[in-house]
Structure formats: structure tokens, C-alpha cells
Amino acid sequence: MGHAHGASAPSLTFPDDREARRSRMRIALIITAAVLAAEIVGGILSHSLALLADAAHMFADIGALMLAYAAMTVATRAPT
Numbered sequence: 001m002g003h004a005h006g007a008s009a010p011s012l013t014f015p016d017d018r019e020a021r022r023s024r025m026r027i028a029l030i031i032t033a034a035v036l037a038a039e040i041v042g043g044i045l046s047h048s049l050a051l052l053a054d055a056a057h058m059f060a061d062i063g064a065l066m067l068a069y070a071a072m073t074v075a076t077r078a079p080t
Contacts, residue, residue: 018076025069032062 036058043051 018072022069022072022076025065025072029062029065029069032058032065036062 036055039051039055039058042048043055
């Protein structure tokens with residue numbers, strides 16, 4: 001049994017789609033940051049510890065999104 005790699009082998013990366021993915025990641029970061037700000041303001045104005053605790057959770061989510069965005073940015077660099 002032979003195993004050949006040719007032009008018909010599926011590609012796991014889509015270079016044309018990378019910028020669209022990074023754009024969607026930026027949009028997700030902006031939306032998450034807006035919700036974070038709204039939760040902080042709402043939590044302070046309503047004296048809600050639950051909203052402030054969820055804002056802390058959203059802060060961690062933003063950190064994860066930023067890490068993913070950084071990985072996407074580094075992945076687009078040419079190999080050295």
C-alpha cells in the first residue's frame with residue numbers, strides 16, 4: 001500500500017482567512033471589554049458584588065482572548 005502526498009491533500013491552514021480571523025478576534029475583544037466596563041459601572045452603581053465578581057471573570061476572559069490574539073499574530077510571522 002502506498003501513501004502519496006499530492007496537490008489534492010487538504011490544507012490545514014487557510015492563509016487568505018487569517019486576517020478575517022484576527023479581525024473577528026479583535027471584535028470579540030472589543031465586545032468583551034465593553035461588557036466588562038458595563039458590569040463594573042453597573043456593579044458600582046447598584047452595589048452588586050455579583051456583577052463585580054462577574055466583571056473579574058470577564059477580565060480573565062479578556063486576558064485569554066489577548067493571549068490567543070498574540071498567538072495568532074506570532075503565527076503569521078515568517079519562519080526564521
